[in-house]
Amino acid sequence: MSGYRQKNDITILKYDRDGNVMWIRKHPTNDGNYLIPILSQFDAANNLVIVGNYSIQNYDFVTIKYSPEGKLLWTRIFDQGGTDRANSLYLDESCNILIAGYNYNTLRGGDYMILKYSPEGDTLLLKYINGQNEQAYDEAYSALMDKFGNIYVTGNSENTSSRPDFYTFKLSPSGNIIWQVRYKDPPAPLPWINIAYCISLDSSYNVYVAGITSGNMTGPLVSIKYSQITGVSINPETIILEMxxxxxxxxxxxxxxxxxxxxxxxxxxxxxxxxxxxxxxxxxxxxxxxxxxxxxxxxxxxxxxxxxxxxxxxxxxxxxxxxxxx
Missing domain, CATH: 2.60.40.1930 (Macroglobulin (MG2) domain)
Structure with missing residues (x-):
């Protein structure tokens, strides 16, 4: 269990199956800053990975890894200038860490941010994905990996009408875009918006995306299934960019x-x-x-x-x- 106290540290408590406290750890920040846990998962070795909002001057996020015994293994602060926000945390069978979210700076606007750490905390991949408009607002909300190391990401991205679409894509392990697809419903004029919040993959590698499509953020809920037999694709809006x-x-x-x-x-x-x-x-x-x-x-x-x-x-x-x- 993790939480925060007075907005300046993360507190982690481990209980045994009978509810007895096994250990307590606190991860502090400097006075005047704040650190709030927002995402956490255990990896295949039962290490605990926590991602929290972090602030000194800009909004950033921090990734912390603890052993099952409560030993702090490493800490990584993600600060690329402007606003950095983590929305999704995924750990694969090899204990690699995938984080997806949002980065904003004055040159690019808001972009999808995809970050991958090794089990030791080394940066394996950092990629920003822009949508159809420069300086537009694009944000990733959910990401995962398959057993081959390919990365699947979804969220929302502004289209040429400056309205959000579902924007889903697949990256190779090295970060190349393999395919990408946009969805909007209905294909109507302003002010309709579409935001995808969840992505899943079944045993046949079909891709499922869920979100909302609405003019006022009240629904309805939308679920989409993309077929992936040898890869995704027989969809008129799926674009293979290059060989x-x-x-x-x-x-x-x-x-x-x-x-x-x-x-x-x-x-x-x-x-x-x-x-x-x-x-x-x-x-x-x-x-x-x-x-x-x-x-x-x-x-x-x-x-x-x-x-x-x-x-x-x-x-x-x-x-x-x-x-x-x-």
Whole structure:
């Protein structure tokens, strides 16, 4: 359990199953500042991760990690200038920490903010996503990761009419946009607004988004299901921005999942070469429709080392360096 006292510290209490206090920890700030816990989760190792609002001059947030025994493992303050706000906390099976929210500064306006920490508190990814309008108000409210490390985010983003739409997208583990989709209901003139607050993923990788669509913030509630068979996409508003290739995990032993995006229909080939330029495996060689795809590469019969996965289409070629470590 966590809370705050007089707006200048976070207090964490751990109880046993009988309600007896096992330990109490306080995380203070300087006098005059405030620190209020807003999000908390346990990771796979039963460490406690807390995210709280934090303020010195601007509004920022802090991430704190405690061991099951109450030892403070690390603290990270997120201050990028302007206003920084955390709305979502997600921990994956590897104890990586994903935070999504909002960043505002005078140059970009308000943007989606996606932040990923390693279990040790190192920054693995920091990305800002702007919507259709510069200097507009865009805010992420919910985010999660799949077992491949892909990131799914939803929230609201102003459209060209300066009204919020549901704005949902998928990022590769390295932060590239794989697909994005906007939703507004009804497609009516002002003053209608649409705000997505929740995102979920089922075992078949279908994406569910829920929020409100209203002229006065009173409803109705809206739920949307996006199909994701080899990737999301047969939706007229889903946009594949460019050809992309990624893999996760990397390094790997001995299997890695290669994800790739094709912006237009055409012949597609994926080939794996070793560091000497010799061909090791042809994974794909077929005509594909525009969309997102995944395929596994198994290197169990190959020696450790660097390999090069080359994606070719009718108009472009991309190379991804993958590392097999046994």
């Amino acid at each position: 992309q290739i990624d893999n996760f995990p990397n390094p790997f032993n001995p299997v890695t999942t290669i994800s790739y995006a094709i912006p237009q229909d055409g012949n597609v080939k994926i080939t794996v070469y070793n560091s000497l330029g010799a061909k090791e495996r042809e994974l794909v060689n077929e005509y594909l429709s525009a969309g997102n795809y995944e395929i596994q590469f198994d290197g169990k019969n190959l020696p450790s080392g660097a390999y090069y996965c080359i994606l070719e289409s009718s108009s472009r070629m991309l190379t991804r360096r993958i590392l097999l470590v046994k």
